[in-house]
Amino acid sequence: MNRTNQILSFDPINPSDVGMREDTLLEMDRIIPSQFKNLNGIIIVRSNKTIFERYYNGYDIDDTCHIASVTKSVLSALIGIAVDKGYIKDLDQRVLDFFPEYKCSPAEVQKQAVTIRNLLTMRAPYIFKPLQEPMEKMVRRKDWITFSLDMMGKNGKIGEFKYANSSANLLSAILIRTTGKSAREFANEYLFKEIGIKEIPDNPNQTFDYEGLFGKDLKGWAKDPSGNSTGGWGLKLTTRDMARFGSLYINNGMINNKQIISKDWIQASIEGIPLEKDIHVVFQRYGYLWCIYEKDGLFAYMALGDGGNMICCIPEYELVVAIASDTMRKPRDRWELVENYILPSIIK
CATH class of the missing domain: 3.40.710.10 (DD-peptidase/beta-lactamase superfamily)
Incomplete structure (x- = not known):
């Protein structure tokens, strides 16, 4: 054909x-x-x-x-567009380079070595066991990014597969830090408009309980308390x-x-x-x-x-x-x- x-x-x-x-x-x-x-x-x-x-x-x-997690593949496309446009220079850039305010011990060698590529391929280590990510704890925090960074680099080796919404959420935060636009805003401008998807507006009244993040009150694209679009779902x-x-x-x-x-x-x-x-x-x-x-x-x-x-x-x-x-x-x-x-x- x-x-x-x-x-x-x-x-x-x-x-x-x-x-x-x-x-x-x-x-x-x-x-x-x-x-x-x-x-x-x-x-x-x-x-x-x-x-x-x-x-x-x-x-x-x-x-x-x-x-739900189909959101992750949309986020992957946005990271690709950001790479194409030069906002993100290299997938082997270390994750912590994008969060200079975050302090970790010099002994946390693995955490310092995790790259964007590790996040994209779900090959970053985290403290939780496979499929037991503490999402309930994270969504009760005011700072999801610090919570995710605290868990990263522990209990496993870089290169081992561990499915983590935290990896996608960190990628979304990296997107806003490199482009100045949330994933929702970036998608509206460079992806959705181009393929015929209606613009997704912000939801200023979003709540951070189950219904606001996952359930009947979810609208558009969920965000964390800092304004980062959720990368793993939402x-x-x-x-x-x-x-x-x-x-x-x-x-x-x-x-x-x-x-x-x-x-x-x-x-x-x-x-x-x-x-x-x-x-x-x-x-x-x-x-x-x-x-x-x-x-x-x-x-x-x-x-x-x-x-x-x-x-x-x-x-x-x-x-x-x-x-x-x-x-x-x-x-x-x-x-x-x-x-x-x-x-x-x-x-x-």
Whole structure:
């Protein structure tokens, strides 16, 4: 197929026009309400053409969802744009160089050695055990950045995978310190406007309880008490916005013949580092805040978030799958939809 970099159109076309079977996708549509109950919206794009768009649970085109950790992949794009524009000079710059006011002991050698690249790849050590990050403690503090820096550099070695919202939050703080704009402001100017996402306004009345940061009162893009946009979660987008973002990546960062993110950044972002074998996840590698699936000849990269939020890009088929969901405990894995319905619908 001929890849286009034109801005994504949501005028639906027949799946057969891009070599996909409609009956398989309609079968998926039938099972979603009963088997994926918290799934609110799904869009499938092939060759920059929307072939499938459905909403559930009373949601519609203009409704936003909290995309949870998919926020991290958006932040990764913003770091890439900041690198492209020269705001950030080098991914191997040490994190503490951006926080000169922070004082640590000369004995804390690991903390002093952590780099931007370590944060992007989740290869920075922290004091907490894997998947036991003390988020409840952090959000009760007035200074989230100092709290994250205090935890960094302990209990592990640089280079070992440890998933941490703190890494993404520190990257967001580095973004505002290098560009003078919060991640929300920077995204509005250099990313969202370019790909057709509406400007996200500030929420001056945001609270810092669960509902204000994660739940029903969350609006736009959450921030910490110092005004840093949350990097690990907190962004609300429509399903179409998620599809727009995925399409930008599948088109190597170019929209309407304009390079929004450099192709080099995208390729580096999705190359990934292999994960240790005892980490039980569907993906096998982790890039710059992107999850990489590579198995049986299939390569895909995904932005994943709690509740089953997902942007899945499969370059071989010029395919983007965007799924917006409500947060719930132990949601059914959205990869099942890709593996059992979407990929089998492709006519080979």
